[in-house]
Amino acid sequence: MRSSRISRDTSRIxxxxxxxxxxxxxxxxxxHDPSDSELxxxxxxxxxxxxxxxxxxxxxxxxxDTPVKVKYETTEVSLTSLASPKKEAKPKKxxxxxxxxxxxxxxxxxxxxxxxxxEIYALTREMRNENVAPVDTMxxxxxxxxxxxxxxxRFQTLIALMLSSQTKDTVTAVAMRGMQERMPGGFNLESVxxxxxxxxxxxxxKVGFHNLKTKYIKQTAEILRDKFDSEIPDTIEGLVxxxxxxxxxxxxxxxxxxxxxxxxxxxxxxHRITNLWGWHKTQNPxxxxxxxxxxxxxxxxxxxxxxxxxxxxxxxxxxGRKCGDCKLSERGLCPSAVVGAKKKVKKEAxxxxxxxxxxxVKEETVVAQVGEVKAEDVDVPVGDIEDIGRAPRQRAxxxxx
Ligand code: SF4
Numbered sequence: 001m002r003s004s005r006i007s008r009d010t011s012r013i014x015x016x017x018x019x020x021x022x023x024x025x026x027x028x029x030x031x032h033d034p035s036d037s038e039l040x041x042x043x044x045x046x047x048x049x050x051x052x053x054x055x056x057x058x059x060x061x062x063x064x065d066t067p068v069k070v071k072y073e074t075t076e077v078s079l080t081s082l083a084s085p086k087k088e089a090k091p092k093k094x095x096x097x098x099x100x101x102x103x104x105x106x107x108x109x110x111x112x113x114x115x116x117x118x119e120i121y122a123l124t125r126e127m128r129n130e131n132v133a134p135v136d137t138m139x140x141x142x143x144x145x146x147x148x149x150x151x152x153x154r155f156q157t158l159i160a161l162m163l164s165s166q167t168k169d170t171v172t173a174v175a176m177r178g179m180q181e182r183m184p185g186g187f188n189l190e191s192v193x194x195x196x197x198x199x200x201x202x203x204x205x206k207v208g209f210h211n212l213k214t215k216y217i218k219q220t221a222e223i224l225r226d227k228f229d230s231e232i233p234d235t236i237e238g239l240v241x242x243x244x245x246x247x248x249x250x251x252x253x254x255x256x257x258x259x260x261x262x263x264x265x266x267x268x269x270x271h272r273i274t275n276l277w278g279w280h281k282t283q284n285p286x287x288x289x290x291x292x293x294x295x296x297x298x299x300x301x302x303x304x305x306x307x308x309x310x311x312x313x314x315x316x317x318x319x320g321r322k323c324g325d326c327k328l329s330e331r332g333l334c335p336s337a338v339v340g341a342k343k344k345v346k347k348e349a350x351x352x353x354x355x356x357x358x359x360x361v362k363e364e365t366v367v368a369q370v371g372e373v374k375a376e377d378v379d380v381p382v383g384d385i386e387d388i389g390r391a392p393r394q395r396a397x398x399x400x401x
Contacts, residue, residue, distance in 0.1 A: 096278030111294040133310030138173040141256040154257040166208035216244035269312030276336040
């Protein structure tokens with residue numbers, strides 16, 4: 001009985017002291033919504049007396065001074081690459097791969113054609129088909145009057161070739177048409193024999209070396225009448241015996257007038273361009289002809305002249321060749337291609353119409369690779385006129401006073 005009273009008294013005292021403690025702490029404590037605080041998450045516990053107790057704060061772990069491994073990566077950068085950004089690689093220049101003499105298994109010396117010659121030839125033909133050249137419409141082979149007899153046509157072809165040396169195709173064509181239209185009795189051997197030199201000169205006075213050509217044409221007409229039965233010769237020997245006719249003209253005449261390809265007609269373009277391609281290193285058209293005939297298939301002997309004359313008139317010009325437009329340069333097939341020269345090309349393009357219907361024009365500037373305009377690498381000492389027996393004209397040198 002007594003012990004239970006003591007226990008009740010003890011309980012009352014404890015409750016009173018707890019209430020007092022709560023009142024004191026509650027009066028000083030700031031208003032605080034525990035739900036706002038991360039402390040709300042602090043776990044609470046109830047002790048054996050039913051008291052809520054807060055567990056002692058966890059002691060922060062001491063970070064020990066353990067060494068941290070750091071990996072450094074180094075990239076080497078050269079100073080030059082920092083100073084100047086990488087330049088675009090220049091297209092490579094093709095190597096010369098000339099025709100070569102090789103000893104065959106049978107002990108015979110053979111000529112090995114230049115590497116890639118077929119690809120070069122086919123690409124050149126492709127370019128020629130895309131660009132009509134003066135030779136295609138006004139070449140000597142096409143200038144004879146088709147209304148005349150075969151004999152007269154052959155004579156006209158020979159005269160056209162004689163006029164064409166050192167003369168543009170357009171000028172030759174005009175002179176030929178003049179003779180075909182106005183020569184008394186029609187343009188044939190007999191009419192030329194009947195003309196006096198001054199009259200003949202009047203017909204051809206726009207062509208190069210017309211005085212000399214007048215003389216040679218008159219002499220040729222007499223030789224044909226006297227030695228060849230008023231016909232043009234059908235052999236190379238016969239043709240080169242005529243004044244003013246050299247091998248090139250003879251082979252072209254044989255091909256155009258008689259339909260026989262007995263050799264390659266090498267003119268300035270054929271000589272110049274095949275040297276630019278690096279097929280050989282020759283000093284004159286005769287050497288070029290011998291080299292080409294040693295390996296070029298016969299079915300190309302007639303074609304190569306027209307192919308390269310037209311190519312030389314349109315793309316691979318004697319001065320200012322257009323390497324930027326040439327497929328051989330693009331494919332790295334020509335060792336003489338002028339690579340790397342840049343030229344700005346302005347392009348204008350209409351891109352859209354505004355609501356008022358007016359066009360908005362946008363200008364674009366395109367930088368294109370083009371061939372540099374420069375003088376020839378291969379010297380061409382060949383005027384056809386030296387077939388007529390003269391050395392090429394020398395530029396006069398003015399002496400200093
Ligand atoms: S135009 Fe230039 S690239 Fe083309 S064949 Fe002539 S030199 Fe070579």
